[in-house]
Amino acid sequence: MTAVTAPRRRLTEGRAVPVATMVLAILVIWYACTIWLNARWQLQVFDRAGQADWTIWQFVAGTFAQDRPVLPAPHQVLVELWNSVAMQDVTSRRSLVYHAWITLSATLLGFVMGTVLGIALAVLIVHNRAVDRSLMPWLIASQTIPILAIAPMIVVVLASIGLTGLVPKSLISTYLSFFPVVVGMVKGFRSPDALQLDLMRTYHSSRGQVFGKLRWPSAMPYLFTSMKVGVAASLVGAIVGELPTGAAGGLGSRLLAGSYYGQTTQIWAALFMAAALSATLIFVIGLVERIVLKRMGVRP
Amino acid sequence: MNAGWIVFALVVWLGCWAANEYLVRVETRQAGTRRAINLVVPILFGVSLLALWEGLVRGFNVPPVLLPPPSAIWAQITSSVPTLWADFRQTFLKSVLIGYAIGCAAGLVVAIAIDRSPFLKRGLLPIGSFVSALPLVGIAPIMVMWFGFDWQSKAAVVVVMTFFPMLVNTVAGLAAANAMERDLMHTYAASYWQGLFKLRLPAAWPFIFNALKINSTLALIGAIVAEFFGTPIVGMGFRISSAIGRLQVDMVWAEIAVAALAGSLFYGLIALIEKRVTFWHPSVRGGRTGQ
Numbered sequence: 364m365t366a367v368t369a370p371r372r373r374l375t376e377g378r379a380v381p382v383a384t385m386v387l388a389i390l391v392i393w394y395a396c397t398i399w400l401n402a403r404w405q406l407q408v409f410d411r412a413g414q415a416d417w418t419i420w421q422f423v424a425g426t427f428a429q430d431r432p433v434l435p436a437p438h439q440v441l442v443e444l445w446n447s448v449a450m451q452d453v454t455s456r457r458s459l460v461y462h463a464w465i466t467l468s469a470t471l472l473g474f475v476m477g478t479v480l481g482i483a484l485a486v487l488i489v490h491n492r493a494v495d496r497s498l499m500p501w502l503i504a505s506q507t508i509p510i511l512a513i514a515p516m517i518v519v520v521l522a523s524i525g526l527t528g529l530v531p532k533s534l535i536s537t538y539l540s541f542f543p544v545v546v547g548m549v550k551g552f553r554s555p556d557a558l559q560l561d562l563m564r565t566y567h568s569s570r571g572q573v574f575g576k577l578r579w580p581s582a583m584p585y586l587f588t589s590m591k592v593g594v595a596a597s598l599v600g601a602i603v604g605e606l607p608t609g610a611a612g613g614l615g616s617r618l619l620a621g622s623y624y625g626q627t628t629q630i631w632a633a634l635f636m637a638a639a640l641s642a643t644l645i646f647v648i649g650l651v652e653r654i655v656l657k658r659m660g661v662r663p
Numbered sequence: 664m665n666a667g668w669i670v671f672a673l674v675v676w677l678g679c680w681a682a683n684e685y686l687v688r689v690e691t692r693q694a695g696t697r698r699a700i701n702l703v704v705p706i707l708f709g710v711s712l713l714a715l716w717e718g719l720v721r722g723f724n725v726p727p728v729l730l731p732p733p734s735a736i737w738a739q740i741t742s743s744v745p746t747l748w749a750d751f752r753q754t755f756l757k758s759v760l761i762g763y764a765i766g767c768a769a770g771l772v773v774a775i776a777i778d779r780s781p782f783l784k785r786g787l788l789p790i791g792s793f794v795s796a797l798p799l800v801g802i803a804p805i806m807v808m809w810f811g812f813d814w815q816s817k818a819a820v821v822v823v824m825t826f827f828p829m830l831v832n833t834v835a836g837l838a839a840a841n842a843m844e845r846d847l848m849h850t851y852a853a854s855y856w857q858g859l860f861k862l863r864l865p866a867a868w869p870f871i872f873n874a875l876k877i878n879s880t881l882a883l884i885g886a887i888v889a890e891f892f893g894t895p896i897v898g899m900g901f902r903i904s905s906a907i908g909r910l911q912v913d914m915v916w917a918e919i920a921v922a923a924l925a926g927s928l929f930y931g932l933i934a935l936i937e938k939r940v941t942f943w944h945p946s947v948r949g950g951r952t953g954q
Contacts, residue, residue, distance in 0.1 A: 511887070
């Protein structure tokens, strides 16, 4: 323990260096996999060209530059991302920003509905024992239903009665995102301890006052934690909801189109876009959390 | 519009509600009675939901394409048992179970491996928790391209989806044993492996089971969604997507019922094992359940 010198300890104690190392390692592994997985096709290319004496450099460069690689190299994905994000008009159907916006709006609508529904259910559960006992097991069971599996059906069926666009996708997002909020908020509303509740009683406060002045504020940290889980889930819901609506756009339809036409780079670019979207949403909620909790005087 | 059905639904619903309000107020000392009440209350609620569904759908003449009544779904289930069984075998017994086992085992082993190196832990944990928040189902088309149409590609999706929650939870769980307990193992001159198997792994069980439970639903979702991207002509995802195409909504709902039942049983089985294994944990031992 004592042998660790100061600079080395600083290197290993922060998070930045280990994470950067791991990302680098993943990139190296990715490039290695690219060479390995694309090798067969590249050999065929050389074969067809009648090129018998290729150097190892030509071979590696070839595996990194295929049109429809089994696994595109990271830089190919980045180039595709750059081409479809920055080089296209934002309103064009070739722009990833356009598709991401469609997905994002469905996600946000569903997320807001899910959060409101989750909070409402949690209020009911906390205030009524019959609801608590009868609803809670079914809520848990409702999440063991692979809702994503029926997401396409919900979209198609709702489309058949004329309900298209954002709402069907958002409903799936709602279903996925309300559950973490219910569980978190029930825990949060119950987090005030007996002493605090007794104090409220000595003040002769009504149920509403107990809720507004004690339960709601003490549930805030729980709300943000579960909202982070919920927003990630609603993004997944929106993407899967877009799978059957191939023409209507969105990251999900981009994935499906990519898989139909063997455009692997396009799939990976859409995946990266989805990852960036999810990270941004979680980051924004974290930011709001910090501001709200600070203004409420909760220790960070 | 059929008022009789609506009235029937409302009566059953209100009746069940009243019964539940009464049942939760029953004060009893007998453990058996209390357990029975805890079981009956949610069942009554489920029955009232089904009655409400059936009554409202029939009462308002909702087109079956939109939402078939539960009785029609039940009729479809009973009349197509062989198809449902074949799909279940393809999706659940092959893709889900195999993928789940591989993914969870890999996550566990990798977590134990990186746990010895603080550097790896600090590097991989943020990445792991980041990746487990990603829409990983999106890799389904890639996996189908790599591993072909049969169950292997679905199992691969399930492996990737279950790996990261397991990794993150196990690493957190391995840190759960406190310093006092570790010191005690040290005074016993326990080796690393003895400390791992006798103290740290048992202390990590609640976390590991948490991951197993999360993964049980993720695995089913992953396998079914992956089948939308290409499959042999059997499997729950395939059946759902092809039945939607022909607007055979009954069949879709029958598959959903099977999936929901399988998912709930899978989850329940893991919860049961958890109760046996982590009998010492406050959440199992304590009087209040449902946390």
